Amino acid sequence: MNRKTLVLPAVVGLLAPVLAACGGPDAGGDAIVVGTTDQFVASKDNPAPLDPAIGYEAGVWNVLRQTVQTLTHIPRGGGEPVPEAAETCQFTDTRNESYRCTLREGLTFADGTPLTTEDVKYSLQRVIDIKDESGPVGLLDNIDTIETKGEDEIVFHLSNPDATFPYKLATPAAGIVQKDKYPAKAPRDGFEVDGSGPYTMKAEVKDGQAVKVVFTRNPTYKGDLKVLNDKVELDLFPDAEAMGKALDDKKIDMMTRTMSPEQSQKMLMEPQEGVKLTEMPGLAISYLAFNTEDPAVENKAVRQAMAQVIDRGEIAGEVYGSTAEPLYSLIPSGITGHTNSFFNTYGEPSTSAAAKTLQEAGISTPVSFTLHYTTDHYGPATAAEFKALAKQLNASGLFEVKVEGTPWAKYRPAQRKGEYAVYGMGWFPDFPDPDTYTAPFLDKNNFLNSPYRSAAAQETLIPESRSAADRSTASPIFEKLQDIVAKDVPVLPVWQGKQYVASLDGLTGVEWAVTSSADLQLWELGKST
Structure with missing residues (x-):
């Protein structure tokens, strides 16, 4: 907040x-x-x-x-x-x-x-x-x-x-x-x-799926917003490539989420006549999450070892280029209270440090599990990201990881039911405040339906943070919450994205x-x- x-x-x-x-x-x-x-x-x-x-x-x-x-x-x-x-x-x-x-x-x-x-x-x-x-x-x-x-x-x-x-x-x-x-x-x-908002809407539906949403100015709207057009059509494309072609053909006026990293990079390097690429600050994050009751990852030493092995800079640079940067906390940079808790705890990627963590916990290696990701929800680079993550983990010799992709309509219910030991998710903030990067993952009724619980977070730190009317004074509390996440690793932040709109x-x-x-x-x- x-x-x-x-x-x-x-x-x-x-x-x-x-x-x-x-x-x-x-x-x-x-x-x-x-x-x-x-x-x-x-x-x-x-x-x-x-x-x-x-x-x-x-x-x-x-x-x-x-x-x-x-x-x-x-x-x-x-x-x-x-x-x-x-x-x-x-x-x-x-x-x-x-x-x-x-x-x-x-x-x-x-x-x-x-x-x-x-x-x-x-x-x-x-x-x-x-x-x-x-x-x-x-x-x-x-x-x-x-x-x-x-x-x-x-x-x-x-x-x-x-x-x-x-x-x-x-x-x-x-x-x-x-x-x-x-x-x-x-x-x-x-x-x-x-x-009663600024528009009325009508969805065009085919086979149980919306293919277009038409917004028409609501003549009865009374509110604080100034509406600068009479109609907007939101066209839904199966992928970024199809959306980009529609822009090239001038069938759409603008493309938003989610442009592919390749599209953004190309437009940055080779500007197109008649097309404007607008770069905007981004507060979206990508992370791995864990079913902390699954035998494969219930010991936090396994999750800590993953945090020590994964090279976020390589993932961001090779998969996303200039459209992402490594993230070492649930709270992204640009939000008050951000601290690089994971880097402060684990430092640079180190296979030897991860091996020591597992050995001291009595964990036999390689640790086997499947990395799950959704094929159609966070953009076209997700598959490449998870392939790269698996490659890093397997190259350490400490893990034996497979990768499996699932459409979002099946992925989210399965994730909520605890069917995945390790899975990828993205997060767009509910509102621009550190609370929206901590409470949804650590509080009761959490977004992931995670079995992980931190009494300090739920009973003390989150309530204390919400008592601060001046949000900047809550920063020390959010730093403690980030340190708890880095220590227990119920989630593992990977990258923070930038936004591009063409x-x-x-x-x-x-x-x-x-x-x-x-x-x-x-x-x-x-x-x-």
């Missing part, structure tokens, strides 16, 4: 006006077309991929942000949250346990139905009640009670102090939905989304349309006149 926290968004705010092109709202009325490799699939395991109570992925949230309004939002360029559907919001006590918001006058859903505080209460309470195991309920589980006062005032009483709560209200987990379209205790199946000349607002947290803000896009 960020009260005086962020470094990178502040930098973005300073630089972006220099980059901005002249232009304004899309005068011609034609749709702006944006490409992405995000996939939205309705399956038996996940029949409601776009329900705010269920969806907890960057791509899903990028659809919801355009259509479902929240009480607060992160302002352009970063900083602490400001009111969006609310007129005002503030803590009303010194302990950050009671948070009060007053709604804007005249709010309605896109179909004209009035929006009241009862709708807000209903929306957040259903996320808590549904409590989906893969959903974002962890962001709201500190809410004790929600009190409404008339049609415009709502008070959140928290179980424990939480200075990050305004940021959580800015996430799609706190999106406001209609009672008659979203069941109170069950997900809303399919690909429909209804809200767009055709004439598209304006690109530098604002993607944040350092990889949030899409399509309302910022326009076409120059």
Whole structure:
């Protein structure tokens, strides 16, 4: 959470006006077309991929942000949250346990139905009640009670102090939905989304999978955002190569996540006429995670030895080039509180040090397991990354590793069930604060459904960190949390990514349309006149 926290968004705010092109709202009325490799699939395991109570992925949230309004939002360029559907919001006590918001006058859903505080209460309470195991309920589980006062005032009483709560209200987990379209205790199946945000949306679906999402300006929208276009089409591509070809053919105006490292590198080295490559700060991280109850890795010495063997610099340089850098902590550089805990603990890669760690723990070598990764969720370089990781581990002679890739629709449920001993994941922050890089992995109801527990983290450090209204004062606590992760290795950070967005000349607002947290803000896009 960020009260005086962020470094990178502040930098973005300073630089972006220099980059901005002249232009304004899309005068011609034609749709702006944006490409992405995000996939939205309705399956038996996940029949409601776009329900705010269920969806907890960057791509899903990028659809919801355009259509479902929240009480607060992160302002352009970063900083602490400001009111969006609310007129005002503030803590009303010194302990950050009671948070009060007053709604804007005249709010309605896109179909004209009035929006009241009862709708807000209903929306957040259903996320808590549904409590989906893969959903974002962890962001709201500190809410004790929600009190409404008339049609415009709502008070959140928290179980424990939480200075990050305004940021959580800015996430799609706190999106406001209609009672008659979203069941109170069950997900809303399919690909429909209804809200009061800047756009309405309609998904084109083929064989249970969305292939395009069309966003149309919502004429009833009342909020803090300025919408600079009338329509945006989000085209979903199977891979970066297909998305790149569409840009070359001028079938799309912009391509976002996830461009391949090869595409970014080529555009950097050989700029294309009529195409602009915009580099932006990136707060996404990639890491290995462990089922700490699996016999192969339940002894932390095995996980520590992996941390000693893996050469992050080689992975970042050979697989991702200039689009990634080695990461030695769950909290990436650019976020207040970051420290290189893994490097401080293990130093440079060392097979001899890893061998000693295993020997002292009485672990027979080679240690055998499978490295699991998802084939279609984090970009085209993931397979090469895991091949390189396996090569490093096997070359040490201490490990005997195989690699297996699985589509995300099957991968995530299997991971949640504990079927994988070692697996790769990526993380896009819920909001720009160190809390979102620690609590989702170490707290109760953690994102990975990991059996790992740290009493010091859950009972002392995380609650203490959330009590700090000035987020910079919490840095020593986050340093301790990072040191715990480096010692116990429930997760093993590998790299931190940069972001690149390619767009055709004439598209304006690109530098604002993607944040350092990889949030899409399509309302910022326009076409120059």
